[in-house]
Amino acid sequence: MMPARKQAESDWQWPSAGSVARLAAVLIAAVLLQTTVAPNIRILGANPDFALVIVVSVALIKGSETGALFGFLTGTFVAIALMEPFGLSAFVFVLVGYLAGRYAETADLSAGFAPLLSAFAATFLANVLFAMAQFLLERQVPFGFFLGRVLVPSLILNTLLAAPVYLAVRLWLRGAGDLRVVRAR
């Protein structure tokens, strides 16, 4: 009998060219939305994190491995576009993509709140990691500012953003037929 790991490896298939092209389009959209559109939307003193929410959505739909890779590429391209330190966003988004993907692989996602819950948790994790990185880089990280002007507004904004972004990404990656199946259930 074939061991479970080997079985899983033999089951794994390379994604089709069409699937890769669709993911690439989502990646470009994520980077452009994050660098050129998000800075102009300012609610509660914070900007929405389109890139993070899109990474979470892709991970929930495609699983942990694709989620981690997509997170890495999104973080890298956002850092390139903004000329920010290379690797920081990539590291945070890899973790977020992998964990959101694992959540999708191990939990029941039929409940409608799964994308919202994932976006909430991902925003919390990403903000804490970014704040820790700033602390290590010897930049000012006042706790009151972090809590009141960064964490709480981001949690609210990104959680609200999660539902429409998840639906749009799912529609784009799986097609309209997938949503009709969900509605029929």
Place this chain on the structure above:
Amino acid sequence: MLTLYFRESGSGPVHAVQGAVLSVVQPLQSGTARVTQPFRNGWNWVSDLFHAKSENGQLRVEVRQLRAGLAQQLTTQDENAQLRAMVSLQKDPLFPKGLQMVTARVIARSTSAWYSTVTIDAGSNAGIAVYDAVTNGDGLVGRVTKVSPTAAQVTLITDQQSYVDAVVLPGDLKGGAQGILAGSVTGDTTLQYVDKNAKVQVGQYVMTSGTSGRLQSVFARGIPIGQVESVGRQEVELYQSIAVRPFVDFHKLDLVQVVVR
């Protein structure tokens, strides 16, 4: 990747890869920035409409003050020119005279609360170099901190790692109070290291001083920065702390001018 990035110089391989990929991404960013421009303008128009009435009152008061100051300034300017001629004082560059400018558009902006930076669509190909000052019609925006052939990163004066040599004007016979304008993580700007005995009042103007101690500053003299918002003096402190309200609205940055050297 992080370790490599922070340990290598600005011309290292990771920075080179970043520059090369940015050259590909930059046209896409420029296109998106242009497409979203009408929406941004529309939103700004609506938000400006809400503040228009109160702003109108403030501007009327400011115009009255400026009109009163203009006559005095013209007289002083004339006297200054005569005195300079008498003592044969060499003219140093005073913003914007004698300075070469490169106009660029803001194509991306960091949404991180920890960095106050923007990316502009002109780089070393247009003659832009690190430490060049960046201004717009309102005043000082920041300085160039990274350059690629087709784009450059500008660190705003509100960033917590931004320091600008500044002077409070009008000063007394000894000149204006000098200090260092520092940004902060909250986006507030304060003029630090100002002598406790220097007389600074709310409403005075803050400009770049053009000097950093005995050295020349990276910022040309006379670039408007902002107005004094509050002055904090404490007996136990060696210096006074002065809150400055920048003239530039950093949320509405679009076209900027880079002062190239």
